[in-house]
Amino acid sequence: MPESSPILVTGSTGFVGSALVRVLADTGHAVRCLVRPRSPRRDRLPADRVEIVEGDVADPETLGPACQGVGCVIHLVGLIAEGRGCSFESVVVAGTRHVLAAARAAGVPRCIYVSALGTSETAETRYHQAKWAAETAVRASDLRWSVLRPSVIIGAHDGWTTMLADLLRKPLCIPIPGDGQALVQPLYIGDLCQVFLRLLEQDQLWGREHDLGGPDRVTFEDYLDEVARQLGVQKPKLHVPLGVIRAFAGVSQTLLSRPPVTPDQLKVLSVPNVCDPHVLARDFGITPTLWREGLSEAVEALERAAQT
DSSP: OOOSSSSSEETTTTTHHHHHHHHHHHHTTTTEEEEEEOOGGGGOOTTTTSEEEEEOOOGGGGHHHHHOOOEEEEOOOOOOOTTTOOOIIIIHHHHHHHEEEEHHHHHHOOOEEEETTTOOOTTOOOHHHHHHHHHHHHHSSSSSSEEEEEOOOETTTTHHHHHHHHHSSSSSSEETTSSSEEEEEOOOHHHHHHHHHHHHHHHHSSSSEEEOOOOOOOEEHHHHHHHHHTTTTOOEEHHHOHHHHHHHHHHHHHOOOSSOOOHHHHHHSSBBBBTTTTHHHHHHHHOOOOHHHHHHHHHHHHHHHHHO
């Protein structure tokens, strides 16, 4: 049954957020979307079917009105890489604490927080450390909580496939970091949206962390090969030693406001990004989508965008 009160979705204009908002609206839920003022991505939302409120997780004063009358907060705001004016601490950690405080003050009973696979108390990357701090704040809150830790999320307009497609198109060869054998477990966006629906419906799934991945474990190189095949790109591959990439990342981070890769992102790639492949079916009753099917949807979206 749909929530009787609105569901507040932070990060609603992102890849996951915009897909989830549509699924929630399609299934009869009242949806309130938190959107930053002057956001250029506001048009990703079905404005005729959802309520849009302006606010920013970095500005606590804007969050109180957004939380009024809400039955559940789905907190999606995150940060892949730090930039000028935004850090893991300010966006991921402090932003989460601001959302929790506003939700608690407004009497919101539940919160779903989206973290990342590989997050733990002993995490070595700054990205995962920030996610762990945010998780800790969620678990310590007075709200009933659930934490989701997805692997790489794929589907139309996903950032992962888009980034790899750009990598394939630009150079004369395809650069592979190290041996290319780092494992991921691609999770289809449609399956992730179904996880949210199951959480909203089933009380026994709350008060837990859920590591989420698709049914297949895939190496970085195999995933990149499949992206190249579906895009029709044929180029030689070059395995670049990680030491060389780390040096390049360090220089880029110093000289560029938006470096193509950061040292912390390279560390993230080395963290195991796999989990029990049976979680979706066993815990949520979802038949998982094969990774090549999710990738096909992403590639088709890229090709449509290239034609416009």
